[in-house]
Amino acid sequence: MVPAVEVRDLVKSFGATRALDGVTWSAQSGRVTAVLGPNGAGKSTTIECLQGLQRPDSGTAHVLGEDPWGASAEHRARVGLMLQDGGLPSMSTPPTLLTHLAALYAAPADPVALAQRLGIDGFARTIIRRLSGGQRQRVALAAALIGRPDVLFLDEPTAGLDPHTRLDVWDIVREQADAGAAVVLATHSFEEADRVADDIVIMDTGRVRAFGGRAEVTGAKSLEDVYFSLTRGGKR
Numbered sequence: 602m603v604p605a606v607e608v609r610d611l612v613k614s615f616g617a618t619r620a621l622d623g624v625t626w627s628a629q630s631g632r633v634t635a636v637l638g639p640n641g642a643g644k645s646t647t648i649e650c651l652q653g654l655q656r657p658d659s660g661t662a663h664v665l666g667e668d669p670w671g672a673s674a675e676h677r678a679r680v681g682l683m684l685q686d687g688g689l690p691s692m693s694t695p696p697t698l699l700t701h702l703a704a705l706y707a708a709p710a711d712p713v714a715l716a717q718r719l720g721i722d723g724f725a726r727t728i729i730r731r732l733s734g735g736q737r738q739r740v741a742l743a744a745a746l747i748g749r750p751d752v753l754f755l756d757e758p759t760a761g762l763d764p765h766t767r768l769d770v771w772d773i774v775r776e777q778a779d780a781g782a783a784v785v786l787a788t789h790s791f792e793e794a795d796r797v798a799d800d801i802v803i804m805d806t807g808r809v810r811a812f813g814g815r816a817e818v819t820g821a822k823s824l825e826d827v828y829f830s831l832t833r834g835g836k837r
Contacts, residue, residue, distance in 0.1 A: 604627035605653065605783035606664055606783055607661070608624050608660065609625050610659065611624040611660035612658045613646055621643045621807045625812075627801045628783045628784075629800075632796050632804060633778045634785050635800070637803050639805060639832055642804040647704055648682075648754050653677075656670050664676075665751060665752060677757070678705075680753075681745035681747075681750030683754065685756045690729065691729050694728055695716065695727075702747045705834050710749055715743045742770065752785070753782050758770055771797050793826045800812075803832065
């Protein structure tokens with residue numbers, strides 16, 4: 602099966618800092634791939650290369666069989682993205698933003714239903730600049746979902762969310778994969794990866810330390826134990 606997302610021997614430097622050092626992994630449609638790693642591991646840089654926001658120095662990055670750098674509007678319409686900082690217009694209200702985004706797609710998700718599902722209705726009249734971090738996270742996720750993407754990139758989607766909303770987001774992530782999307786989830790949370798992921802990528806210092814199905818990566822150990830043994834020599 603051709604992967605929906607694939608990076609091979611990806612290298613990216615920022616000055617003297619090697620952010621990605623030969624990264625190779627892939628993500629399949631209908632599955633959630635969790636990318637775990639400490640700060641500075643290269644998770645966000647990899648996603649930015651897969652979005653065409655960064656151009657790798659060498660290696661390849663493909664999404665739905667295409668190089669995302671300079672990809673067509675039709676290709677980009679099939680990809681949803683939620684970055685850590687949200688990238689949301691600060692003076693818009695959530696309903697105005699979601700309605701505008703829905704108008705850009707041929708067959709969007711219902712913005713009203715999406716807002717209800719994520720609890721956005723409770724702060725619908727507040728401009729995005731005045732929202733809390735967790736509230737902005739909900740709006741950013743809704744924006745990523747509005748186009749019914751075939752590939753969905755989520756960078757720390759539950760950071761700052763309360764426990765109830767976190768569970769709702771995990772349900773939505775699984776629903777997206779079960780409906781056929783390839784979901785790439787960058788996270789620090791072992792619970793999140795254990796709850797929703799089919800496949801695991803563990804990164805550290807710009808390299809992949811482990812990649813495979815969840816059971817294949819963890820074996821008889823917990824994901825947390827495997828992670829620390831690979832990224833910090835067992836030190837917590």
